Amino acid sequence: MSGRLTIAIDGPAASGKGTLARRLAAHYGLRHLDTGLTYRGVAKALIDAGQPLDDETIAEKAARALDLGALDRAVLSEHGIGEAASKVAVMPSVRTALVDKQRAFASAPPGAVLDGRDIGTVVCPDADVKLYVIASAEVRATRRWREIMDGGGSADYAQILADIERRDARDMGRKDSPLRPADDAHLLDTSEMDIETAFQAACKLVDTRLAARNEN
Numbered sequence: 001m002s003g004r005l006t007i008a009i010d011g012p013a014a015s016g017k018g019t020l021a022r023r024l025a026a027h028y029g030l031r032h033l034d035t036g037l038t039y040r041g042v043a044k045a046l047i048d049a050g051q052p053l054d055d056e057t058i059a060e061k062a063a064r065a066l067d068l069g070a071l072d073r074a075v076l077s078e079h080g081i082g083e084a085a086s087k088v089a090v091m092p093s094v095r096t097a098l099v100d101k102q103r104a105f106a107s108a109p110p111g112a113v114l115d116g117r118d119i120g121t122v123v124c125p126d127a128d129v130k131l132y133v134i135a136s137a138e139v140r141a142t143r144r145w146r147e148i149m150d151g152g153g154s155a156d157y158a159q160i161l162a163d164i165e166r167r168d169a170r171d172m173g174r175k176d177s178p179l180r181p182a183d184d185a186h187l188l189d190t191s192e193m194d195i196e197t198a199f200q201a202a203c204k205l206v207d208t209r210l211a212a213r214n215e216n
């Protein structure tokens with residue numbers, strides 16, 4: 001590949017953006033950052049320290065102290081931490097601190113795939129390819145439910161659906177960097193696509209962009 005490649009992937013909870021991001025990063029030899037883990041990391045640090053989730057001064061301090069290299073997916077991906085993460089994610093100074101770190105990650109060679117809520121709109125507005133991944137709330141709740149059950153946990157489908165819908169509303173309704181597709185994002189509705197089909201569709205978009213770039 002010639003030149004740096006940045007791929008931005010956004011979408012709501014359990015739409016499949018992380019799965020897609022990991023596969024695209026492996027396929028194109030890029031580094032990957034799941035930016036959701038950074039918000040989850042701040043929330044977990046506050047919870048572990050017995051601190052409130054709604055004190056912006058304390059939360060900003062935790063965000064500035066966060067080490068991107070020390071994010072433990074196994075611990076942070078717990079369903080309940082997603083809700084806490086969406087509460088700290090409404091605070092502008094927390095977002096500024098994390099976006100600085102995310103941009104530093106994105107700018108290092110040979111390029112990167114970042115997934116989250118505001119990658120195409122705020123973190124990497126100049127990304128080469130932007131994907132906005134969606135699926136119906138019911139499909140997403142079923143995926144998350146299955147993920148928890150397969151991991152040996154117990155989960156209530158109705159509760160997960162309610163959690164996802166509440167988090168969607170908070171993420172789309174906040175003032176700072178709400179979840180929305182960038183004007184130049186490609187919409188990928190995975191409601192009726194399996195992982196392989198979604199990956200092939202994404203590769204097609206990236207390859208088209210790379211071919212156009214090589215022509216210029």
Ligand SMILES: Nc1ncnc2c1ncn2[C@@H]1O[C@H](COP(=O)(O)OP(=O)(O)O)[C@@H](O)[C@H]1O
Pocket residue numbers: 011012013014015016017018019020143144147190193194195196198
């Ligand atoms: N297209 C798809 N079809 C079926 N299951 C999927 C698809 N994409 C992702 N999944 C599964 O759904 C769950 C949530 O996917 P994930 O990539 O973690 O979503 P997100 O990062 O958007 O929260 C995972 O268990 C994943 O394996």
Ligand SMILES: Nc1ccn([C@@H]2O[C@H](COP(=O)(O)OP(=O)(O)O)[C@@H](O)[C@H]2O)c(=O)n1
Pocket residue numbers: 012013014015018035036037039040082085086087089115116117118119167171
């Ligand atoms: N770039 C990002 C990524 C996550 N977030 C917040 O962090 C929460 C957890 O994100 P996540 O991507 O780990 O959640 P899932 O989609 O994996 O359930 C989201 O609900 C958002 O509130 C954000 O605001 N901006």
